[in-house]
Amino acid sequence: xxxxxxxxxxVILAATNRPEILDxxxxxxxxxxxxxxxxxxxxxxxxxILRVHLRKTKLASDVDPEKVAALTxxxxxxxxxxxxxxxxxxxxxxxGDAVTMADxxxxxxxxxxxxxxxxxxLNPKERxxxxxxxxxxxxxxxxxxxxxxxxxxxxIPRGVGALGYTIQLPTEDRFLMTREELENKMAVLLGGRAAxxxxxxxxxxxxxxxxxxxxxxxxxxxxxxxxxxxxxxxAYDRDPRSFMTGPExxxxxxxxxxxxxxxxxxxxxxRGIVQTAMDRALSLxxxxxxxxxxxxxxxxxxxxxxxxxxxxxxxxxAGPPIRVAAE
Numbered sequence: 001x002x003x004x005x006x007x008x009x010x011v012i013l014a015a016t017n018r019p020e021i022l023d024x025x026x027x028x029x030x031x032x033x034x035x036x037x038x039x040x041x042x043x044x045x046x047x048x049i050l051r052v053h054l055r056k057t058k059l060a061s062d063v064d065p066e067k068v069a070a071l072t073x074x075x076x077x078x079x080x081x082x083x084x085x086x087x088x089x090x091x092x093x094x095x096g097d098a099v100t101m102a103d104x105x106x107x108x109x110x111x112x113x114x115x116x117x118x119x120x121x122l123n124p125k126e127r128x129x130x131x132x133x134x135x136x137x138x139x140x141x142x143x144x145x146x147x148x149x150x151x152x153x154x155x156i157p158r159g160v161g162a163l164g165y166t167i168q169l170p171t172e173d174r175f176l177m178t179r180e181e182l183e184n185k186m187a188v189l190l191g192g193r194a195a196x197x198x199x200x201x202x203x204x205x206x207x208x209x210x211x212x213x214x215x216x217x218x219x220x221x222x223x224x225x226x227x228x229x230x231x232x233x234x235a236y237d238r239d240p241r242s243f244m245t246g247p248e249x250x251x252x253x254x255x256x257x258x259x260x261x262x263x264x265x266x267x268x269x270x271r272g273i274v275q276t277a278m279d280r281a282l283s284l285x286x287x288x289x290x291x292x293x294x295x296x297x298x299x300x301x302x303x304x305x306x307x308x309x310x311x312x313x314x315x316x317x318a319g320p321p322i323r324v325a326a327e
Contacts (some may be wrong), residue, residue: 053084060100073170117157130164136165136195144184154304186277194281218273
């Protein structure tokens with residue numbers, strides 16, 4: 001970086017998606033001292049990006065970039081380009097002369113949950129467990145305020161290892177979450193495991209990914225967000241990655257800068273938060289056992305339930321979403 005003539009009009013640009021691992025010497029004054037964040041686009045940005053990618057696509061009358069953008073919070077520009085291409089392919093496969101809103105919805109599902117694997121046959125007992133597991137997620141999500149809207153529930157295997165799926169789509173861009181929203185999110189994730197325990201009296205391996213995600217949320221609450229009464233408003237984890245938006249990349253191993261006693265307290269607090277969420281899910285599903293049974297039987301019959309089916313079986317969502325008031 002040394003030896004350049006400042007009057008030559010030379011501008012040096014660099015880009016990275018791992019700013020946390022850069023050598024601080026690169027960022028000091030006189031080097032890369034001006035940093036520009038290129039974040040994921042907001043809804044307005046997604047609309048404009050979609051207009052570019054759909055410019056040469058024949059669209060049906062029901063397609064509105066505003067509606068498509070509303071289905072895709074958190075999507076990057078590359079994701080939106082892939083979405084437009086996937087929707088066009090779906091329309092071509094079904095022999096349509098234009099891309100419909102249903103094609104975009106199906107394309108979002110394929111990107112979020114993976115490809116359907118109808119040739120992956122489950123035995124009747126596994127199929128029943130998966131049905132109750134997925135309906136457990138959906139029923140808890142509908143019953144708690146501040147959770148993302150349940151778009152679809154299915155027991156058709158998708159992707160590499162998913163035997164069923166519950167798709168929740170955010171209704172708006174979010175940039176922060178309250179403790180109550182995080183607790184509700186954990187209860188929804190544990191709803192499948194709670195449904196298995198409620199109905200069958202035992203647990204299966206189907207909740208492995210749910211447990212990992214719940215543990216990540218609970219540990220972040222304790223070590224990063226100061227949401228533990230016992231540990232107070234102290235950050236014990238300085239890893240800048242976020243479990244909600246950041247990529248799941250391995251972080252460098254380092255020794256903790258707190259005592260073994262604090263580490264044990266952190267573990268106990270994380271375990272307590274997760275158990276409280278599990279107890280909430282169990283209590284809710286036991287209270288609504290008849291709805292769970294009826295919905296799971298319908299899911300076994302139809303294999304896929306959309307938001308309209310769920311509204312008929314479960315009823316309307318609980319209360320308005322939780323929001324933070326700004327003064």
